[in-house]
Amino acid sequence: MGMTYTNLGSTGLLVSRLCFGTMTFGKSQWKLGGVDQKLADEMVNTVIDNGINFFDTADVYSAGQSEEILGKALGSKRQNVVIATKVRGRVGIGHNDAGLSRRHIFDAIDKSLKRLGTDYVDLYQVHGWDAFTPLEETMNALGDIVTAGKVRYIGFSNYAAWQAALSLGISERLSIARFQTAQMHYSLLCRDIEHEIVPLCLNKGIGILPWSPLSGGFLSGKYKKDSDPAAGTRIGDRGMWFPPFDKELGFKVVDALHSIGSQIKATPSQISLAWLFKKPGVTSIIIGARNMDQLQDNLKSMNVKLDEPSFNKLEELTAPKPLYPGWMISFQGQDRLPK
Ligand SMILES: NC(=O)c1ccc[n+]([C@@H]2O[C@H](COP(=O)([O-])OP(=O)(O)OC[C@H]3O[C@@H](n4cnc5c(N)ncnc54)[C@H](OP(=O)(O)O)[C@@H]3O)[C@@H](O)[C@H]2O)c1
Numbered sequence: 244m245g246m247t248y249t250n251l252g253s254t255g256l257l258v259s260r261l262c263f264g265t266m267t268f269g270k271s272q273w274k275l276g277g278v279d280q281k282l283a284d285e286m287v288n289t290v291i292d293n294g295i296n297f298f299d300t301a302d303v304y305s306a307g308q309s310e311e312i313l314g315k316a317l318g319s320k321r322q323n324v325v326i327a328t329k330v331r332g333r334v335g336i337g338h339n340d341a342g343l344s345r346r347h348i349f350d351a352i353d354k355s356l357k358r359l360g361t362d363y364v365d366l367y368q369v370h371g372w373d374a375f376t377p378l379e380e381t382m383n384a385l386g387d388i389v390t391a392g393k394v395r396y397i398g399f400s401n402y403a404a405w406q407a408a409l410s411l412g413i414s415e416r417l418s419i420a421r422f423q424t425a426q427m428h429y430s431l432l433c434r435d436i437e438h439e440i441v442p443l444c445l446n447k448g449i450g451i452l453p454w455s456p457l458s459g460g461f462l463s464g465k466y467k468k469d470s471d472p473a474a475g476t477r478i479g480d481r482g483m484w485f486p487p488f489d490k491e492l493g494f495k496v497v498d499a500l501h502s503i504g505s506q507i508k509a510t511p512s513q514i515s516l517a518w519l520f521k522k523p524g525v526t527s528i529i530i531g532a533r534n535m536d537q538l539q540d541n542l543k544s545m546n547v548k549l550d551e552p553s554f555n556k557l558e559e560l561t562a563p564k565p566l567y568p569g570w571m572i573s574f575q576g577q578d579r580l581p582k
Contacts, residue, residue, distance in 0.1 A: 244546045246294025249526055251325070252423030253448035254396055256365065258325050260520065261545065262297040262452060263290045264529040269308025274480045276533035277305075280312055286538055287316035293542050297325045299426070299452070299529050301370060302355050303332035310358035327366035327426075327452075328355050329400060331373060343373035345384040352393050367394040368426055371401040378406075379413055386419030398424030398452070404439035411447060422449060424526065429453035431462060431496050431515055432488035434563045441524050450526030455486050456519055457512055463537070464497045464511035477533075492561070499560055503553045509544075512537075516544035518557050 248257045267276040268283050278286070287298075298317070300309045310328060317324060330351040333341035341347065355364060367388065369381065388394045399407055399422045407422065414421035425444050427436045429451065436451070444451050457463055460477050472479035483490065500511035509517070519528050532538040565573075 244548075246545055248296075250450070251366065251396065251526060252398075252450035254423050256325065256396065258297040258527050259295045260527050261290075261295050261516075261542070262299050262327070262527040262529045263287070263295050264299045264454065264531040265309045265313050266301070266304050266531055267533050268300070268312040269305025271305035271308070273305070275477060278312075278533065280315060282534070283312045283316045285535065286532065287313070287320075289535070289538060290542070291320060291324070293545075295542075296323065297327070297527055299327045299454075300359075301329035301332065302334055302351055302358075303329070303370070307334070307354070307358050310355055314358060314360035321361055325365040326359060326361065327368060327398070327424075328359065328364050329368045329370040329426075330355070331370035343369055343376045343381040343384075345380055348381070348384040348388065352388050356393060363393055363395060365395045366398055366424060367396075368398040368400050368424065369402075372403070372406055378409055379417075382410055382413045382417065382419060386414070386417070389420040396420070396423045398422050398426060400426035400454075401428075402440075404443045407440070407443060407449075424450045424452050426452040426454055426529070428455050428486050429519065429522070429525070430456050430458045430486075430488075431518060431557060431561045432458045432493055433486060434561060437563055438566050438569055441522075444524045449524075451522075451524045452527055452529055453519055453525060454529050456528050456530065457515055457541075458488050458493070459483075459486055461488070461493055462497065462500065462511055462515040463540075464500060466497075468494050496557070496560060499556060503549075503556070507547065507550070507553065509547045510540055512540050513544040513547045514549060514553075514557075516541060517547040517549040518554060520544070521549060521554055 247260050251258045267278045270277040300313050330348055331343055339346050385397045397420050411421055425440055427440055429436055466472050500514050503514055504510060516528055519525055530541045
C-alpha cells in the first residue's frame, strides 16, 4: 500500500488522502515548535517523496512565516502540488485587518500569494465565521477572486452547519463558486461534527479535511496519566487547552490504541489516523509534525489496515452523545417506510 488520492469535494482536483499541515512552520507566540526553513525543506521533500501533493497553511500561522517558509520549501515543485491557505484571522491592528469583508479578502489574498510566491492558491478557506460581515458580501468576494484566477476553489473552516448551509444557498442563488471543503476539528476525542456537519457534507458532496487529527498530539500516546507533560511538547509548553477534550476519556482511548497496536503492529498515532480514513465524508487528513520522527510515524498510517473489530471498538468507546433533534430525527425515520 502507499498513498491514495481522491477528489477534492465535488471538484475534478485530485488530492492525496494525507495533507501536510504547516502550522508548526515559523516561530510564533503559539509555541508550536518553530520549524525553521532547513527542517521545513526536509519535511516538504519527504512528504512529496511519500506521495503527498496537498499542503495546508494560513495567513495567521506564525504571522505569515508559515506561508513564506512553505513557498520557499516548495520552490519549482509548486506546480505539482495543491496549496490551501486561509483568511479571516487578525493580521494587523487596523479595524479591517481581520474578518471576511470584501476589503479584507481582496487584501489578504494578494498578501498570501506574495508570501507563498505563487500566482494562485488552489483552495482558499474562510478560517471561521465573521459576525460583522453580511454573508452575501463574503461569498461574492470569494466568487470574484475565483473569477480573477487568484483562487481555484473555496472552502470553509470552523463553521456551524447552519452557517455553511446558508453560504451554499447564496452561492447557488447567485451562480457563483461554492464551498467545496469543510476543514473541521475531527479526531477520536472530538466527533462533534458527526451531528450536523458530516450529514451536510455527505448530502452536498463537500470534502471533509480533519484538523488536529491527533488532538494536538495527545493521541500519540506520549502523555502519561501520572506525570506532568514534558517540556518541548505542545501540551507541556502550552497546557491542555486546545483543542479541548475529555482527559479521562483521552487516557482510556490511548489504552485502547496501545492494545490494538500490539495486535496489528501500529503506533497509537497511526491507528488514530487509520480510524479517520474510514470515516464517511473524509477527503484528506491534515497531519502536523514538529520533527522528522513524528512525520515518519504519521506517514506510515497509510499502510495500516484497521480491522472491523478494532474499528468498532474505537467507535463505541468514543461515540458522541446523542443530541436533540438528531435522536428524534433517527427515531421518527424508523416509521418512514411501511413495515
Ligand atoms: N482550521 C483550523 O482552525 C485549524 C486549527 C488547527 C490546525 N489546523 C491545521 O491542521 C494541521 C494539523 O493540526 P495539528 O498540528 O494540531 O495536528 P495534530 O496531529 O493533532 O498535532 C500535531 C502535533 O502533535 C505532536 N505529534 C504529531 N505526531 C506525533 C507523533 N507521531 N508522535 C508524537 N507526537 C506527535 C506534535 O506536537 P509536539 O511535538 O509539540 O507535542 C505535532 O506538532 C495544522 O498544521 C493546520 O494546517 C487547522
